[in-house]
Amino acid sequence: MGITIALDGPAGSGKSTTARKVAERLGYIYIDTGAMYRAVTLAAIRRGIEISNLPLKVLVQSINIQLEQSPNGQKTLLDGVDVSREIRMPEVTKLVSEVSASPAVREAMVKEQRRIGKKGGVVMDGRDIGTVVFPNAELKVFMIASIDERSQRRAAELQAKGIDVSPDTIARELEKRDELDSNREISPLVQAPDARLLDTSSITIEEQTDIITTWANEKISQ
Numbered sequence: 001m002g003i004t005i006a007l008d009g010p011a012g013s014g015k016s017t018t019a020r021k022v023a024e025r026l027g028y029i030y031i032d033t034g035a036m037y038r039a040v041t042l043a044a045i046r047r048g049i050e051i052s053n054l055p056l057k058v059l060v061q062s063i064n065i066q067l068e069q070s071p072n073g074q075k076t077l078l079d080g081v082d083v084s085r086e087i088r089m090p091e092v093t094k095l096v097s098e099v100s101a102s103p104a105v106r107e108a109m110v111k112e113q114r115r116i117g118k119k120g121g122v123v124m125d126g127r128d129i130g131t132v133v134f135p136n137a138e139l140k141v142f143m144i145a146s147i148d149e150r151s152q153r154r155a156a157e158l159q160a161k162g163i164d165v166s167p168d169t170i171a172r173e174l175e176k177r178d179e180l181d182s183n184r185e186i187s188p189l190v191q192a193p194d195a196r197l198l199d200t201s202s203i204t205i206e207e208q209t210d211i212i213t214t215w216a217n218e219k220i221s222q
Contacts, residue, residue: 001122003137034127060104144198
């Protein structure tokens with residue numbers, strides 16, 4: 001069955017890559033919750049929908065988002081079509097925080113995330129996993145990193161997918177997202193009181209994975 005591991009933090013702090021590797025080591029399921037909000041954002045862009053609560057409420061009731069595990073990581077399906085690459089495009093990134101702030105979107109996504117993770121044995125990363133989605137998660141980690149490090153990482157990640165964006169542009173977008181995520185009324189980005197803090201600015205992905213896996217095994221053995 002396993003425990004529930006919640007990794008929260010701002011964009012570019014290393015959550016997704018580390019969460020996936022921790023899940024691999026433990027034999028757990030990895031859930032990238034940010035991909036779900038990105039899929040809603042992509043659907044809104046494609047349909048020309050206004051980014052406000054009522055239109056988004058109608059939208060989330062009319063689309064189907066699925067997360068599938070694959071040898072190359074999690075795939076995100078929107079109405080049965082793989083949109084894993086499209087949801088990482090800059091135009092989606094610019095709007096995802098606004099879409100995520102919608103109470104209707106948040107309610108629908110949190111409900112689905114709880115359904116997926118209710119049996120445990122999951123590593124889930126996002127902004128509010130340890131505070132809202134699974135406040136009773138056995139292990140909560142809040143990951144941070146400097147804005148320079150985060151922008152460099154995100155630029156490299158996008159370039160690997162064939163998307164060329166300068167680190168300076170990404171840094172400005174990250175700062176804007178941080179402000180939106182931290183100050184929204186619904187599920188703001190905050191560290192849970194019982195979450196362990198991990199600054200990833202100067203440590204590798206493998207080191208991050210080692211640390212969190214050690215913490216997880218301590219919880220599992222209790």
